[in-house]
Amino acid sequence: MAELTTASDRRRLVALLSPAYLWLLVAVFLPLSAMLFFSFLTDLPQDTPDWGFTLGNYARFLTNPTYGTLLWKSVTLGLTVTLACIVIGYPCALVLARAIKGRVRETLFLLVILPFWSNSLVRIFSWAIVLRGNGVLERFLELFVPFDLRLNLMFTTTAVVIGLVHSYLPYVILTSYLALQAIDDDIIEAARSMGASRVTILRRLLLPLSMPGLMAGAVLVFVPVVGSFMEPRILGGRMGTYYGTVIEDQFVAVYNWPLGAALSFILLAVVLLILALASPVLRKANT
Amino acid sequence: MKTSLLAHAGRVWLALILIFLYAPILVMAAMSLNASPFYQLPFKFSTEWYEQMAGNEQIITAAIRSIFIACVTTVIATALGTCASVALFRYDFKGKRLLQILLFPPIAIPWLITGTAMLIFFFFIGIGRGTPAVIAGHVALALPYVIVTVTARLSSFDIALEEAARSLGADAWTVLRRVTIPWIAPGIVAGGLFAFAVSFDQFVVSYFLSEPGDSTLPVMIYTAIRKGFTPEINAISTIIITLSMGIMFLATRKARFGGEH
Numbered sequence: 047m048a049e050l051t052t053a054s055d056r057r058r059l060v061a062l063l064s065p066a067y068l069w070l071l072v073a074v075f076l077p078l079s080a081m082l083f084f085s086f087l088t089d090l091p092q093d094t095p096d097w098g099f100t101l102g103n104y105a106r107f108l109t110n111p112t113y114g115t116l117l118w119k120s121v122t123l124g125l126t127v128t129l130a131c132i133v134i135g136y137p138c139a140l141v142l143a144r145a146i147k148g149r150v151r152e153t154l155f156l157l158v159i160l161p162f163w164s165n166s167l168v169r170i171f172s173w174a175i176v177l178r179g180n181g182v183l184e185r186f187l188e189l190f191v192p193f194d195l196r197l198n199l200m201f202t203t204t205a206v207v208i209g210l211v212h213s214y215l216p217y218v219i220l221t222s223y224l225a226l227q228a229i230d231d232d233i234i235e236a237a238r239s240m241g242a243s244r245v246t247i248l249r250r251l252l253l254p255l256s257m258p259g260l261m262a263g264a265v266l267v268f269v270p271v272v273g274s275f276m277e278p279r280i281l282g283g284r285m286g287t288y289y290g291t292v293i294e295d296q297f298v299a300v301y302n303w304p305l306g307a308a309l310s311f312i313l314l315a316v317v318l319l320i321l322a323l324a325s326p327v328l329r330k331a332n333t
Numbered sequence: 334m335k336t337s338l339l340a341h342a343g344r345v346w347l348a349l350i351l352i353f354l355y356a357p358i359l360v361m362a363a364m365s366l367n368a369s370p371f372y373q374l375p376f377k378f379s380t381e382w383y384e385q386m387a388g389n390e391q392i393i394t395a396a397i398r399s400i401f402i403a404c405v406t407t408v409i410a411t412a413l414g415t416c417a418s419v420a421l422f423r424y425d426f427k428g429k430r431l432l433q434i435l436l437f438p439p440i441a442i443p444w445l446i447t448g449t450a451m452l453i454f455f456f457f458i459g460i461g462r463g464t465p466a467v468i469a470g471h472v473a474l475a476l477p478y479v480i481v482t483v484t485a486r487l488s489s490f491d492i493a494l495e496e497a498a499r500s501l502g503a504d505a506w507t508v509l510r511r512v513t514i515p516w517i518a519p520g521i522v523a524g525g526l527f528a529f530a531v532s533f534d535q536f537v538v539s540y541f542l543s544e545p546g547d548s549t550l551p552v553m554i555y556t557a558i559r560k561g562f563t564p565e566i567n568a569i570s571t572i573i574i575t576l577s578m579g580i581m582f583l584a585t586r587k588a589r590f591g592g593e594h
Contacts, residue, residue, distance in 0.1 A: 058420075058505075062420035063420045066414055066417035067417070069472055069473060070435065070436075070476060073469045073472065073473035075435075077450035077451045077455070078438075078450045080450065080457055081450040084453050084457075090456075091457070092456060134350065137346055138346060140343070141347050145340055145344075154351075156585055157351060157354075158351070160581055160582060160585075161354045161355070164534065164581070166534065167534075167536045167551045167554060168574050169574070171361070172357035175364055175567070182372070212353065215350070215353075216354075219350075244339070269441060269443060270444070272443065273443025279559065280555075293449065297452060298540075298541075303453060307453060313443070313446060317441075
């Protein structure tokens with residue numbers, strides 16, 4: 047790696063970096079700042095000439111308990127989905143990383159990760175087909191029970207959780223797998239030769255050593271789930287009102303952009319707080 | 334005995350997860366070939382929904398727009414991202430760490446927040462909604478993926494190769510064109526495929542930035558689902574998911590994300 051010694055080096059550096067970062071500035075960082083600014087306005091400057099500054103949008107969040115309740119509902123949804131992803135995904139990562147070897151492992155790993163890169167909207171839609179009343183799932187389960195089955199899963203919170211776990215499970219498997227796979231086999235062998243049981247090895251070695259990876263996965267699941275709106279809309283029906291859907295409404299149905307901006311910004315604050323709380327563990331995951 | 338039992342349980346668990354991940358997608362694909370519009374069983378084979386889809390002008394226009402936007406996004410994001418990666422890899426300078434950290438907000442902040450923020454800002458500066466706004470947003474979301482992928486490939490690049498070429502009389506441009514770029518080409522291709530997938534699959538940001546009636550394919554599907562499902566949506570969804578999984582399969586082959594080999 048070269049130190050910047052000459053002026054031409056410096057010019058080249060700026061020329062190489064500035065297009066990408068200017069783009070990010072205009073399309074991400076300025077918009078986020080603009081959103082903060084707009085959240086303090088009474089009206090949109092492009093709509094009315096007599097707009098002014100106000101704290102009213104934030105006051106509405108504090109005085110109307112609906113917003114707080116919905117934010118809490120979204121946080122609870124985030125925790126539920128994250129926990130489910132950990133319980134389902136960590137053992138899977140464990141099997142992949144420690145019990146399977148070679149090309150089979152590589153193929154299985156790819157199979158687990160692949161759906162994550164496909165269209166999330168389409169995958170949620172596919173669950174709507176599976177879960178709908180008298181749909182494929184109920185018909186399939188009826189093969190095993192002698193009576194008519196009515197699960198009525200569609201348009202419930204359970205349906206939303208299933209869809210979201212399906213969407214975000216690969217994150218937890220990916221990060222846990224990478225952490226577990228990096229653990230030196232010799233450590234495990236040493237513990238075993240000294241008489242450690244499988245449970246002890248898991249509890250005292252594998253789990254602590256892979257904790258940063260597991261935490262990284264948990265954060266990667268929790269953050270987008272708190273801000274989800276499309277999944278609850280499609281799978282939740284009337285049960286599907288969450289903090290994210292309220293923000294969506296402000297922008298596409300109610301057209302109260304300043305309120306939407308304030309609600310978005312509160313969500314951003316919650317997300318940043320969680321990222322900050324998790325950052326000591328995440329930093330360990332990086333190294 | 335105990336060992337094999339545990340190993341078996343682990344494999345069964347893995348198999349169940351794969352079923353969980355793929356079953357709904359396969360059901361959707363099967364239902365797109367089922368004659369009944371209400372997904373009634375027993376299954377009766379029919380390509381009717383694909384024919385209807387092919388004749389649905391709204392779907393075709395949205396598909397063409399989505400592919401166009403994804404292609405433009407891929408070209409811009411790959412070009413800008415590769416340049417930035419080369420700079421980040423090659424030079425040591427103050428603020429480099431900050432620039433690397435700045436790549437995370439577009440990935441880590443929920444798209445709902447980024448998307449609504451872009452909508453507000455683009456209206457404020459006069460771009461408004463529409464295809465240029467969607468492309469601006471998609472490129473921003475794709476850039477970090479390109480930079481991370483190309484940088485990962487660059488980290489295996491031996492800088493001595495460049496020095497060798499230079500000492501043999503090659504100028505900076507020749508070194509870049511004949512030594513550096515051929516080496517990082519697989520990373521650039523993988524980054525480009527990621528960029529295409531990010532754009533083609535993107536729903537949230539497109540949803541807020543699309544002009545109504547002038548939307549991308551995922552936005553059109555969302556609107557259609559909320560009005561009530563039709564099997565045509567099923568057919569186009571099956572095509573989309575096959576396409577994007579195929580692209581990602583290629584990208585992961587190129588980028589080699591599976592750990593050691």
